[in-house]
Amino acid sequence: MQFDISMLVLPLIALAVAGLLIALFLPWVEAHERRQRRMALALGGDGGDGAQASSSGNLSSRRKAIEKTLRELEDRQEARKNRRQRKGLEPRLREAGLDWRPRRYWLLSAAIAAGAFAASLGFGVLIAALVGLLAGLALPHMYVSLLRRRRFAKFSAGFPDVIDVIVRGVRAGRPLADCMAVVAADSEDPIRGEFRQVVEDQSVGLPIQEAVDRLALRVPIQEVGFLAIVVAIQSRAGGSLTEALGNLSTVLRGRRQLQAKVKAMSAEAKTSAGIIGSLPVVVAALVQLTSPEYLAVLYQTNLGIMVLVACAAWMSIGVFVMRQMINFDM
Incomplete structure (x- = not known):
């Protein structure tokens, strides 16, 4: 009995349609779940105490007000996120705690590119130009990203104490x-500097919810976004601010504990990925230092250059896949 490959057509089509439907409706479901969690946080638990303290009509009207506020906040945050992405470099420099102008950044990139080009001229002009271009674009970007991550991590570590x-x-x-x-x-900085800006915004007449909303725009991490949502909902729909902030503090500390647990559990995978990703580069560098003529065919011939480019592309894909496998977004 021979297997007919056409029998797989209909199941594969059904699987593709199901995947397309899931891809289309999953963001809507996740947004709805996030809105429900934020509402529960703003109401201060499951709403049982509120139902005993107030009538069902008042609770329903408050829920509607909270839903409306959440939709407005999500639309506003999405618009500001898009606006920040269009600005590009300048917000990233400020988020990294650097007082650079974009011109200074690009001058530094040009200097690094020129230095890398001059240092790698021994491998040929084409390789030197490629190395200079990659170094000029990648090294400053990696430096700013490193400072940005460190600043946000320090802010997140001290934020539960602030709450x-x-x-x-x-x-x-x-x-x-x-x-x-x-x-x-x-x-301590960076919390002190950001909250000082909040106080200055209030001193010039800006409402407290607008000042905290600007804080969430300057520090685009989820913890600050939660604070902005709680303050905005309390200012519009009322409720116990202390209870909502207390719940927020509990949630933030739970998130920190979970992040520490995930970091400990994924440490071995990250170490293995780092070793696997750096091993070909280290071995190639050692071979080049000990036997330069052995690898000369890779950067002195067109076929060798093509092989190097293909290997670099596949290595980059592998590193990206490993990073996605061990990167847990919470």
Whole structure:
């Protein structure tokens, strides 16, 4: 009995249609789930205490107000995200804590490219030009990305303590603006600088929710976005600010614990990926140092250059796949 390959056509078509439908509707489902989680956070739990304290009509109207506020916040954040992506380089430099202008960045890139080109002229003009181009584009970008990640990580590490300070101040009867002024005065950078900007925005007449919304735009991490959502919902729909901020502090600390656990569990995979990704480059460099004529055919002939480019492309794809496998987004 011979196998008819046409029997696989219909199942494959059905699988492709199912995958297309999932790809189309999954973002909508995830957005709905995020909105529900944010609503639960803003209501302060599962809503049982609120149902005992108020009538079902008031709770329903508050839920509608919260849903409307969440939709407006999501639309506003999406618009600002698109606007920030169109700006490109300047927001990234500010988020990295650098006071550079884009012109300074591009001059540094040109200097690195020229230095890499001059250092690799011994491998041929074409290879030197390729190395200079890659170095000029990649090294400054990697440096800014490293500083940006470190700054955001430091901000995230101290942010739960900031929420606790705000909760204690609000419970003691102090206004939210005064609590943020305390954070701006007593915290360490980068939290102190960002909250000082929030206080300055309020001093010129900007509402507290707008000032916190600007903070979420300057520091585009999920923790600050949660704070902006809680403050905006409380200012529009009312409710217990201390309870919402207390729930937010609990959620943030739980996220930090989960991130630490995931980091510990994925440390071995990251180390293996780093060794596998760097091994061909290290071996090629050692062989070039000990026996230069052995690898000369790779960069002195057209076929060898094509092989190098193909190997670099496949290595880049492999590194990208391994990075996606061990990179957990929470």
